[in-house]
Amino acid sequence: MPTKAAQVRASGSPVYVIAGFLGSGKTTLLKRALAHELERGIKPAVLMNEFGEVDVDGALLHDHPRSNDIELQSLLSGCICCDLSGAFTEKVGHLLKKTQGAPLFVETTGLADTGQVVVGIEKALAQHSARARLASVIVMVDAPRFLKLGAYWPAADDHLKQADTVVLNKLDQIDDRQAALVERRVRSVNPAARIVRAIHADVPIDRLLERPAGRRVAQIVTGTIKESTAGYRSGSFKILRPFEPDRLGRWLRRYQRSVVRLKGYVRVQGRQGMQEVQWVMGSLSIAPYQGVKQSQAKIVVIGRRVAWQRFLEGLERCLVWPRRRVVRRRPAGKRVSQ
Ligand SMILES: Nc1nc2c(ncn2[C@@H]2O[C@H](COP(=O)(O)OP(=O)(O)OP(=O)(O)O)[C@@H](O)[C@H]2O)c(=O)[nH]1
Structure with missing residues (x-):
């Protein structure tokens, strides 16, 4: 044993x-x-x-x-x-x-x-x-x-x-x-x-030290949602990973009618430094961030009748996750062609 x-x-x-x-x-x-x-x-x-x-x-x-x-x-x-x-x-x-x-x-x-x-x-x-x-x-x-x-x-x-x-x-x-x-x-x-x-x-x-069942790897979008006027709510969120920009664009398009505004500074896959993200009722732009140096990516979102939990889960899926290094073992005595 x-x-x-x-x-x-x-x-x-x-x-x-x-x-x-x-x-x-x-x-x-x-x-x-x-x-x-x-x-x-x-x-x-x-x-x-x-x-x-x-x-x-x-x-x-x-x-x-x-x-x-x-x-x-x-x-x-x-x-x-x-x-x-x-x-x-x-x-x-x-x-x-x-x-x-x-x-x-x-x-x-x-x-x-x-x-x-x-x-x-x-x-x-x-x-x-x-x-x-x-x-x-x-x-x-x-x-x-x-x-x-x-x-x-x-x-x-x-x-x-x-x-x-x-x-x-x-x-x-x-x-x-x-x-x-x-x-x-x-x-x-x-x-x-x-x-x-x-x-x-x-x-x-x-x-x-037991591993908890179903550990959430990390809450990578964290923040709070507040009631605003005229049925709108706004949320401020920290974003702990870079966005994959195409995926973000596709996800936001689903919210054209309910998320009226999203802005902030974030990291984006394939781009150096912090990027300014702007979403105004259906239109997304991402450009190098020119403001005061920021080390923490953050966004503000304003919307009405948004299923916030679902929206945030979708936002998490637009982030880039690190790839695990895969260790391939060669069978003894054989060359492996890839
Ligand atoms: N009364 C009391 N004191 C405690 C308890 N747990 C820890 N302490 C004391 O609190 C002080 C700080 O404890 P640490 O374990 O050093 O705390 P820490 O979070 O590592 O501190 P930092 O590394 O400085 O952030 C020490 O004097 C401990 O002996 C407790 O349950 N009750």
């Missing part, structure tokens, strides 16, 4: 993202997950990202009694979701080569755009490893401070929407009624996520 470690190798490296706002308990959870893996004889890999120049959390792991069994890399002075994205793809690739099937944990900075981090991981997996997979996105929530978080960090909801599991942490600092309020709020933002309650990130790690 294969050992547990061998089973892990057979199915390729699972990659776990541990995200959450500053101080929510990401490193506390990471340490628990590492201890759990090491106990089972598995040597995990870690990619830490710190916004500052000092690798405080990385240093804590270097001091770990079994630090020699942990493959650790850090990315400092920036965020893997934007300014370090190239280095991030490279480091993920490098670590996946070393892990040989053991899990890779990616701890983001507390300010990272989790959606972009997920896109970066998918890109790295497509480039470097046909067998590794994004297993799960775990978002830590500092429960006592969560209801006030929106004031500090307007992107908090977008980030929660990416989670497969949300850990409501620091429950020793609030009572049951407050915990229930936080849970209800989290549930309203991401009804599909599994929610786990914790103190000092003490969660059943086995269950946490």
Whole structure:
């Protein structure tokens, strides 16, 4: 019978993202997950990202009694979701080569755009490893401070929407009624996520590292829709991948009567840099974006009687997805002509 470690190798490296706002308990959870893996004889890999120049959390792991069994890399002075994205793809690739099937944990900075981090991981997996997979996105929530978080960090909801599991942490600092309020709020933002309650990130790690059934790869169009006047509604959305322009044109033509306006700056397959997209009642134009430098693609859509969920799902299908590298094995002793 294969050992547990061998089973892990057979199915390729699972990659776990541990995200959450500053101080929510990401490193506390990471340490628990590492201890759990090491106990089972598995040597995990870690990619830490710190916004500052000092690798405080990385240093804590270097001091770990079994630090020699942990493959650790850090990315400092920036965020893997934007300014370090190239280095991030490279480091993920490098670590996946070393892990040989053991899990890779990616701890983001507390300010990272989790959606972009997920896109970066998918890109790295497509480039470097046909067998590794994004297993799960775990978002830590500092429960006592969560209801006030929106004031500090307007992107908090977008980030929660990416989670497969949300850990409501620091429950020793609030009572049951407050915990229930936080849970209800989290549930309203991401009804599909599994929610786990914790103190000092003490969660059943086995269950946490299970691959959730039917993981949505990433929510790549995120945003909110608001009621406007005269029956119109408007939505603002972040777009995490480049558009395939012909597909976008075909999809929008279906909405000639209901989507009256769409504009923004996006990335487009085959074109360098950000592009300005303009749709005015049936007419689409795409041209190089001349405005102030933007790192995040965004659009605004205005429409009436639009089935928004369907519209957004269709919009996601107009985006370009990374291609998996296919490893073809040659049968021994035979040349394969392609
Ligand atoms: N009271 C209490 N403190 C906690 C809990 N979980 C973590 N902490 C403490 O909160 C502080 C921050 O925890 P970390 O795990 O470092 O948080 P982090 O999200 O990694 O922090 P950054 O990397 O700076 O964003 C530490 O002092 C932890 O010991 C908890 O459930 N209750």
